[in-house]
Amino acid sequence: MSDKARGFDIYRKIPKDLTQPTTTGAAISIICVSFISILIFIELYYFITPEVVSELFVDIPESGQADRIPVHIDISVLNIACQYVGIDIQDDLGRHEVGFIDNTLKTPENNGLGCRINASFKINRVPGNFHISTHSSNIQPEYGDMKHVIHELTFGDSxxxxxxxxxxxxxxPLRRFNNTNRPSHISHDYLMKIVPTIYEDLGYVRRYPYQFTFVYR
Structure with a gap:
């Protein structure tokens, strides 16, 4: 019965002693195996590699930062001592703070002739500005040279x-921005536009940083 069933086999096996390996056949076999291996590797790579997806939102109300935006700045003013410089904050809602001191650390630099300011604060989501100045000091420095180096400036979550x-x-974009080659006794203005961003990792942990662009003038 089994012999009769084998008679219907259309994929009949050729006896091994009737086959002969060839160089062409070996090359084709190697190419096919290599091609299949590469495809498997690529598919496996894309399977285990997380995909970064970008989406556009009008707003991010769930961030808890709908009204105020965290700001962190780390800047060195090279030629004005710490006793003179401070952070001023103002906006179109009427906020006007001169010499902001909360969460602010001043470190003397350049043998006390300069000052490094590291500060964190929040700003309203309206047009406004914050700047480094000597307005909060009762005594003004002899030379108002505001040459500086911006070590870090970020908005939102880290x-x-x-x-x-x-x-x-x-x-x-302003990290390690060096402004020491500008003339002395001039003001330095940065016009910035910031965009809210949501970043969510594979553990569904969300951060709310801000991207921004700037124009120096």
Whole structure:
């Protein structure tokens, strides 16, 4: 019965002693195996690699920052001592703070001739500005040279520890910005536009940083 069933086999096996390996056949076999292996590797890579998806939102009300935006600044003013410089904040809602001191650390630099300011504060989501000045000092320095180096300036939550973020520089374009080659006794203005961003990792942990662009004049 089994012999009769085998008679219907259309994929009949050729006896091994009737086959002969060839160089062409070996090359084709190697190419096929390599091609299949590459396809498997690529599919496996895309399977285990997280996908970064970008979406556009009108607003981010769930962030809890609908009214105020956290700001962190780390800046060195090279030629004005710490006793003279401070942070001023003002906006179109009528806020006007001169010499903001909360969460502000001043460290003397350049043998006391300069000052490094590290501060964190919040601003309203309306047009306004914050700036480094000597307005809060009762005694003004002899020379008002505002040459500076911006070590860090960020808005919103920190993205430290988050690796797979596209265009990471857009979150801190002023990092290590050196402004010491400008003439003395001039003002330095940065016009900035900031955009809210939601970043969610694979553990569903959300951060709310802000991307921004600037124009120096």
């Amino acid at each position: 993205i430290k520890g988050f690796r797979r973020i596209p265009n990471r520089k857009a979150f801190h």
